[in-house]
Amino acid sequence: MTRKFNFHAGPSTLPLSVLEELQAELVEYQGLGLSLIETSHRSPEYDEVHNRAMNLVKSLFGLPDNYKVLFLQGGATMQFSMLPMNFLGPNRSADYINSGAWAKKAIEDAVLYGKVNVLYDGKSSNYMSLPDPESITSSAGAQYLHITSNETIGGVQWKSFPRTQAPLVADMSSDIMSRPLPVDQFAMIYAGAQKNLGPAGLTLVIIRDDLLAQEQDGIGAYLRYSTHAKNDSLYNTPPVFPIYALSKVLTWIQNSGGLGAMEQRNREKAQVIYQAIEQTGGFYTCPVDPGVRSDMNIVFTLADSQLDKPFLQGSEELGMIGLKGHRSVGGFRASVYNAMPLEGAKALAQYMVDFAEKKG
Numbered sequence: 001m002t003r004k005f006n007f008h009a010g011p012s013t014l015p016l017s018v019l020e021e022l023q024a025e026l027v028e029y030q031g032l033g034l035s036l037i038e039t040s041h042r043s044p045e046y047d048e049v050h051n052r053a054m055n056l057v058k059s060l061f062g063l064p065d066n067y068k069v070l071f072l073q074g075g076a077t078m079q080f081s082m083l084p085m086n087f088l089g090p091n092r093s094a095d096y097i098n099s100g101a102w103a104k105k106a107i108e109d110a111v112l113y114g115k116v117n118v119l120y121d122g123k124s125s126n127y128m129s130l131p132d133p134e135s136i137t138s139s140a141g142a143q144y145l146h147i148t149s150n151e152t153i154g155g156v157q158w159k160s161f162p163r164t165q166a167p168l169v170a171d172m173s174s175d176i177m178s179r180p181l182p183v184d185q186f187a188m189i190y191a192g193a194q195k196n197l198g199p200a201g202l203t204l205v206i207i208r209d210d211l212l213a214q215e216q217d218g219i220g221a222y223l224r225y226s227t228h229a230k231n232d233s234l235y236n237t238p239p240v241f242p243i244y245a246l247s248k249v250l251t252w253i254q255n256s257g258g259l260g261a262m263e264q265r266n267r268e269k270a271q272v273i274y275q276a277i278e279q280t281g282g283f284y285t286c287p288v289d290p291g292v293r294s295d296m297n298i299v300f301t302l303a304d305s306q307l308d309k310p311f312l313q314g315s316e317e318l319g320m321i322g323l324k325g326h327r328s329v330g331g332f333r334a335s336v337y338n339a340m341p342l343e344g345a346k347a348l349a350q351y352m353v354d355f356a357e358k359k360g
């Protein structure tokens with residue numbers, strides 16, 4: 001089998017070595033006579049995997065002891081409501097930055113639980129830019145400030161982060177573990193796993209004790225962060241398969257040189273593609289403000305939209321899939337998460353240049 005270069009935005013490409021290890025162990029895990037996903041989540045074998053994944057999250061990010069790592073379900077979408085459910089209320093407020101489609105969804109849920117102050121709305125730039133982090137001041141009494149570190153649809157990415165009075169919370173679904181982070185600037189980070197961390201079905205939450213202490217009363221057990229924090233994410237049956245895969249993806253990140261190495265590789269891949277866009281003299285356009293272009297999701301359009309179909313078809317013939325832009329914006333989007341090899345980015349850039357020469 002020849003594996004395709006998979007540019008889908010998520011679920012997305014995973015490291016081949018991780019898939020191969022999972023395949024090799026799937027029917028029988030380490031002489032157990034059964035698969036790891038058939039064993040109890042209270043078994044010593046599963047416990048070891050669960051703890052390994054948790055410890056790798058801590059060590060890769062260099063998390064201090066006052067942070068808890070939680071393995072939840074419900075996707076990042078559940079966090080859009082779980083976060084305000086836990087920390088907002090009729091007399092509480094939070095600050096949000098509206099940077100695009102995903103931030104908007106987070107805001108739509110938050111307003112159901114308390115007062116929301118939108119500190120910045122990217123509407124005037126059609127969500128193709130971001131505010132200067134230094135210019136952001138949180139509102140008096142805000143429980144937290146919510147940002148979306150990378151807008152998966154718009155292709156805008158924060159390059160540094162606000163430092164405000166209000167605890168910073170970030171939806172990092174589409175760029176988690178893609179670069180080192182100043183973790184102590186964040187009170188909470190959450191991400192659906194299905195881009196940089198593993199298969200769908202797991203949501204990673206990292207939360208600091210001082211924010212955890214602000215939890216509201218009257219919330220059902222599963223929906224309280226403290227339930228999972230107190231039980232090491234074993235209050236109920238956790239999503240064992242994605243956590244098992246996560247432990248392998250994180251080992252792969254560690255063996256590849258950690259988050260610094262991921263960042264370097266991701267920058268290089270993104271630059272190769274942005275360079276192809278820039279060098280073709282208007283044949284392709286990236287509408288995003290150059291200062292905040294995403295290293296994960298590269299969006300572009302063709303000047304002549306009549307060429308969209310042949311462009312897509314030609315890419316698929318060469319084994320490159322998933323380049324069609326999100327249905328809400330059209331155009332094209334190349335998602336180049338951690339597991340996309342540099343050769344994939346180079347193949348796409350070469351195809352873009354060749355196509356422009358042929359059709360331009």
Ligand SMILES: Cc1ncc(COP(=O)(O)O)c(C=O)c1O
Nearest residue numbers: 075076077102152171173174192
């Ligand atoms: C930035 C961002 N936030 C939230 C979501 C929603 O995630 P989920 O499908 O895990 O609920 C996505 C999904 O692509 C996303 O990219």
